[in-house]
Amino acid sequence: MRGWALSRGKPSPEAIDGGWRVQVDEPEQIARYVFPSADESVRRLTESTSPALTPIKVCASPDAVAPRLASPWVIDRTSPMMTKPALAMADAMVAADYSVASTGAGAVLIAFAMTNAGDIAAGGRVALIEDVAVFDQIWTHEAHRRRGLASAVMQTLENAAAARSAQRAILVATDAGCALYKTLGWRVYAPYTTAIAPQA
Ligand SMILES: CC(C)(COP(=O)(O)OP(=O)(O)OC[C@H]1O[C@@H](n2cnc3c(N)ncnc32)[C@H](O)[C@@H]1OP(=O)(O)O)[C@@H](O)C(=O)NCCC(=O)NCCS
Incomplete structure (x- = not known):
């Protein structure tokens, strides 16, 4: 939760009964609640409020x-929530017509793959929270998929x-990310379920 907020430039999560709330302020999402488990605090929240565009995320099935x-x-x-329990440095290989680079000096690091013509073809970011790296927004432009670019971005990060x-x-x-990450040594750790309150 802290990593997601940091990566997206959102305010720090605010502790609530049994979980956290983050103010998101995006057109499609006003805020989000996150709970580490599906316990009675989820019921108490859903009985007390049902705001628009404010999902609840729970680390549970x-x-x-x-x-x-x-x-x-x-x-x-x-x-799927996924983990990689031990990070390991390795060469980030890309085909000859691409290059990959990273930037960022603070707690958020960014990596991207570029064509030799200078177009960004893939990218991603990682937020650092103590010794945990929270990976976020991994993507490859449709025209450049299945050429190892996301793998290279992941290794660079x-x-x-x-x-x-x-x-x-x-x-x-x-789902596509899960298939990719499994090839890179990640494993599924827990289901991460989103609930919403549809507005009448
Ligand atoms: C998921 C995504 C980032 C993969 O990017 P990519 O550059 O095509 O990935 P790579 O070329 O490095 O893939 C490496 C391997 O991962 C697996 N893989 C990657 N995408 C896959 C997919 N859509 N379905 C199944 N396996 C996939 C394959 O084993 C692939 O090796 P192969 O091409 O030799 O079969 C890209 O499809 C994407 O941007 N999707 C939309 C956004 C998204 O879902 N991002 C992930 C957020 S968690």
């Missing part, structure tokens, strides 16, 4: 979250994070 939701809250989706003393890493993956 949809089967565990659903019984904690008061109306009108419903399950929206579940994504891993090298930069390890150089800053990060020991382990975590992220929440899309």
Whole structure:
């Protein structure tokens, strides 16, 4: 949660009953709640409020979250939370017509892959929270996929994070991301379920 907020330039999470709340202030999301488990604090929150564009994220399966939701809250989706327990430096290899680089001096590091013509083809970022590297916004432009660019961006970020003393890493993956990260030594750690309150 802290890593996500840091990576996205959002305010630090505010502690609430059983979890945290982050002010997001984006057109599609006003704020978000995050809970480490599907316990009674999720029920208390959903009984007390159902704001627009303010999802609840819980580190638990949809089967565990659903019984904690008061109306009108419903399950929206579940994504895999993944970890890499030991970061390791290695060469970030890209094909000859690309290069990869990283930047960032603070707690957020950015990596990108460029074509030799100077177009950005892939990118990603990592936020450093103590010894944990929180990977975020890994992407490859559609025209450049399946050429190893995201793998190279991930390794570049891993090298930069390890150089800053990060020991382990975590992220929440899309399905395509999950397939990619499994090839890079990441493993699924827990389901991460989103609930929303549809507005009438
Ligand atoms: C996921 C994504 C970043 C992968 O980028 P990429 O540059 O194509 O990834 P790579 O070329 O480094 O892939 C390396 C390996 O990962 C696996 N992989 C990558 N994308 C995959 C996909 N969509 N489906 C299944 N396996 C995939 C494959 O094993 C691939 O090796 P292969 O091409 O030899 O089969 C890209 O599809 C993307 O930007 N998707 C939309 C945004 C997104 O979901 N980002 C992830 C957020 S968690």
